[in-house]
Amino acid sequence: MPPQSKPLKSSFFSQEPLFGIDKAILPKTVGAEFPPFAKETEIFYNLNKTHRIAALKKGMGTNSKGLFNFRGKMSWLIAAVVVGGFAGTAFGHDAARGKVVYQVCTACHGAGGEGNKAVNAPHIAGLNAWYVEAQLNKFRSGMRGTHPRDIEGMQMRPMSLTIATEDDVKNVAEYVETLKPNKGKTTIKGNSDRGKNYYAVCMACHGDKGQGNQALNSPPLVRLNDWYILSQLKKFRSGVRGTNPEDITGMQMQPMSMTLPNEQAMLDVIAYINTLWED
Numbered sequence: 001m002p003p004q005s006k007p008l009k010s011s012f013f014s015q016e017p018l019f020g021i022d023k024a025i026l027p028k029t030v031g032a033e034f035p036p037f038a039k040e041t042e043i044f045y046n047l048n049k050t051h052r053i054a055a056l057k058k059g060m061g062t063n064s065k066g067l068f069n070f071r072g073k074m075s076w077l078i079a080a081v082v083v084g085g086f087a088g089t090a091f092g093h094d095a096a097r098g099k100v101v102y103q104v105c106t107a108c109h110g111a112g113g114e115g116n117k118a119v120n121a122p123h124i125a126g127l128n129a130w131y132v133e134a135q136l137n138k139f140r141s142g143m144r145g146t147h148p149r150d151i152e153g154m155q156m157r158p159m160s161l162t163i164a165t166e167d168d169v170k171n172v173a174e175y176v177e178t179l180k181p182n183k184g185k186t187t188i189k190g191n192s193d194r195g196k197n198y199y200a201v202c203m204a205c206h207g208d209k210g211q212g213n214q215a216l217n218s219p220p221l222v223r224l225n226d227w228y229i230l231s232q233l234k235k236f237r238s239g240v241r242g243t244n245p246e247d248i249t250g251m252q253m254q255p256m257s258m259t260l261p262n263e264q265a266m267l268d269v270i271a272y273i274n275t276l277w278e279d
C-alpha cells in the first residue's frame with residue numbers, strides 16, 4: 001500500500017512511541033536543560049542520509065559535531081515538534097523505509113521475498129502486512145520461535161530482533177506486502193480430491209480460495225510454499241507452534257491441525273491448496 005494512503009502520525013503529544021521511546025515522557029522533558037533529547041538525537045543521526053537531508057530541508061540545522069544548532073528552551077520545543085512530525089513522515093508505515101529495513105531479510109528470504117528452501121526460509125512476497133507484522137511481533141516477543149524443537153523458528157527469531165523499532169516492524173511488513181508473489185515449485189505429492197474434503201474445515205477461516213481472512217486473523221495459504229505449509233502443520237500438530245498461552249491466534253489454529261489425522265492427510269490438503277493459485 002502506498003505510504004501516502006496512510007494518515008501521518010505527527011501528534012507530538014500522542015502516546016505513540018517515538019523511535020521506540022515512550023512519547024509520554026517527552027512533554028516532561030521539554031523545557032529541561034540541554035540535552036533533553038540526547039537519545040532521540042542520537043537515534044535520529046543513525047538514520048540514513050536521505051532522511052537527514054529531508055529533515056534539513058525542513059529547516060533543521062546541524063553544526064560540525066552533528067548536533068542541532070538549536071539553543072534555548074523554545075528552540076527545543078520547536079525541535080521536538082519538528083522531530084515528532086518528521087518521525088510521522090519517516091516512520092509512517094512507509095514501504096520505502098521498509099525496503100531499507102528489509103536488506104537484512106534478503107539473506108534468507110531473497111531480494112524479492114521468494115524464499116529459499118535450502119535455509120528453510122519461506123516465500124513471503126505479497127503476504128499481507130497485518131499478518132507479517134503480527135508474526136514479526138510474535139517472533140520478537142518469543143511467542144513463536146522459542147520452542148526447543150522449533151529449529152527454523154529459532155533461526156528467524158534473532159532476525160526479527162534486528163528490527164530497531166515498532167514502526168520499522170510496520171514499515172518492513174508494508175514493504176513485504178508490495179513484493180510480487182511468485183508461484184514456487186510444487187514439491188509435495190498428494191491427492192487433491194481427498195484434500196478438498198479436508199479443506200472444508202480450513203475454508204471457514206482461510207477462505208474458499210485460500211485467500212485468508214483478516215477478520216479471523218487467518219493468513220492466506222495460497223501463496224505459501226507447499227513444503228513450508230507441511231512443516232507448519234506438523235509444528236501445530238505437535239504443539240511446537242500455537243501452544244504458547246499468549247499466542248491467542250496460534251491457539252485457534254492448533255486444534256484445527258488435529259483435523260488432519262496423519263501426514264498423508266496433510267499432503268492431500270496441501271495438494272488441494274496448490275490447485276488454488278490464481279495469477
Ligand code: HEC
Binds near residue numbers: 104121132152160176
Ligand atoms: C537467517 C535467515 C533468515 C533471515 C535473515 C530472516 N528470516 Fe524470516 N524466516 C526464516 C525462517 C527459517 C523462517 C521459517 C520459520 C518456521 O519455519 O517456523 C522465517 C519465517 C518468517 C516469517 C513467517 C512467515 C509466515 O508465513 O508465517 C516472516 C513474516 C519472516 N520470516 C519475515 C522476515 C523479515 C521481515 C526478515 C528481516 C527483518 C527476516 N524474516 C529475516 C529465516 C530468516
Ligand code: HEC
Binds near residue numbers: 224
Ligand atoms: C478457526 C479458524 C481456522 C481454521 C478452521 C483453520 N485455520 Fe489455519 N490458521 C488460523 C489462524 C488464526 C492462523 C494464524 C496463526 C498465527 O497467528 O500464528 C492460521 C495459520 C495457519 C497456517 C500457518 C500459515 C503461515 O503463514 O505460517 C497454516 C499452514 C494453516 N493455518 C493451515 C490450515 C489448514 C490446512 C486448515 C484446515 C485443516 C486450517 N488452517 C484451518 C485459523 C484457522
